[in-house]
Amino acid sequence: MTDDVARDISLRPLTEDDVPALFDIQLDEEAQQLAAFTDARTARDADAFRQKYRKILADDAIVNRVVEIRGEVVGSVATFPIEGDTELTYWIRKDWWGRGVATAAVAALLDEVTERPIHARVVEDNAGSVRVLERNGFVRVGSEDSFAPGRQATVTELIFRLGG
Template sequence: MADNVAGGVSLRTLREDDLPTIFEIQLDDTARHLAAFTDETTRDRDAYLQKHRKFLANDAMIMKAVEIGGEVVGSVGAYPVEGDIEVTYWIRKDWWGRGVATAAVAALLDEVTVRPLHGRVAEDNLGSVRVLERNGFVLVGSEDSFAGARQATITELIFKLSD
């Protein structure tokens, strides 16, 4: 992994003034396609900001800004879904392939000590599969689900971290 900057990754609590930056990061079409499971708010700035302000106010959700050299380059978090805790992450495309997502998830796992944790990714999102595997998540299943960003039903891989 040339140009690995993982050692320079830090997390801090996501703030409301970070939301416009996070909105801009997630507008990338390639990233949206790979993430697959996005909703209509991803293209509507006001709706996106309103939705994420509610997330920030929800104590059950852990939302962190991912920084490199003081610059926000993405987000990482954990949130409850149907009795499970799931991890999520989104890194700006120009930082892909340099260990940033892997380092950000590892840092999150140091803070979020509840186990098990779950992660879900589109089957063809090989980068996210590697991020989860490098952090100890194990593939435990799959299901076909409707992916809003693709307007199609796709296979979603389900990962679990037990320890």
């Protein structure tokens, strides 16, 4: 870590008031490229993004947290059910990349969400996210090729699991 930000990170429940900040954070084109699986319908439309988050916030099975550093929203981290599994997702504002924020935020959520196993997926060329997962104890268990709307191409996704 180039900054000792881990001690300054806090998580709190995401509210609808946080959605505009999260929308702005996800607008970064490089981040969308690395994430690859952004929703093309909501990535550029603030109203559609807000509607998507209203559904997310109404789902009690989703644990969705805002990541803050010294009170400033810098991203989000969540777990959600999908096809019988629990999956991890996170998004950190680009100016905080490479400083241990995602690693610390994931660790904090994993302290809260104790259910295991938890799965995560990352496009194989997203080395930063691979490191975040590995630093939090996730192990690569497979891969699959999938169409990524954010890239309009088929990509290889690496599949990770923690526990179980």
